[in-house]
């Protein structure tokens with residue numbers, strides 16, 4: 640049974656990354672029901688991710704989101720996208736029900752929290768079959784969070800590189816909850832957004848770099864050098880950008 644609470648279309652992706660438009664997340668009056676985990680084929684995605692997990696031993700791996708943002712900055716706008724986020728997502732990025740995320744993170748317990756950033760808290764999720772992922776629950780930031788989620792989702796989905804952590808799933812769940820308002824119980828919507836990433840067991844790159852600027856420069860150079868291999872869409876600008884990145888990376892490594 641399809642999961643009505645697990646909105647498969649968090650935001651219609653616009654045709655160009657830098658010109659996103661907001662749209663209703665669901666039709667008014669949509670009934671939201673508990674999801675059926677059986678309806679989600681997330682396990683097959685993890686089978687495909689097996690090799691990535693095995694390769695994730697480089698100390699460069701933890702430098703994830705900063706690399707993604709840097710790469711997203713250099714990447715060209717998306718073209719010819721259908722007006723649907725699921726079309727935008729790769730086949731390896733799957734919907735992850737909120738209940739599943741609760742289950743694998745011990746209900747987002749403090750013991751499972753591995754960090755937090757400007758946009759949310761990060762938890763270690765351990766599946767029944769032992770596979771580990773990082774679950775980043777985004778903060779509820781009224782007004783702009785849907786667009787931020789769409790931006791982050793689009794950027795993460797389009798990047799594929801052996802040295803950049805992969806987005807393996809996402810969750811966009813709207814719950815109807817009862818809250819007290821002016822002495823009365825009213826229904827309110829609570830939105831849960833999460834990005835599920837490969838788990839990097841070495842943690843954040845920060846702890847390797849503190850107080851060592853030379854190492855930092857070298858590592859950034861290597862990372863930039865590797866961006867030339869990103870599977871991004873072709874454009875004349877991209878060729879120029881990649882050659883510049885290549886040059887910077889080479890110089891940093893020398």
Ligand SMILES: Nc1ncnc2c1ncn2[C@@H]1O[C@H](COP(=O)(O)OP(=O)(O)OP(=O)(O)O)[C@@H](O)[C@H]1O
Nearest residue numbers: 704753754755756757758761773836837838839843
């Ligand atoms: N995929 C991951 N695997 C393992 N640990 C992770 C992963 N993603 C994040 N973390 C941990 O969670 C912390 C917070 O990460 P997050 O991406 O939320 O913020 P940030 O990028 O470090 O900071 P900001 O978002 O403020 O720029 C990281 O420092 C790291 O320790």
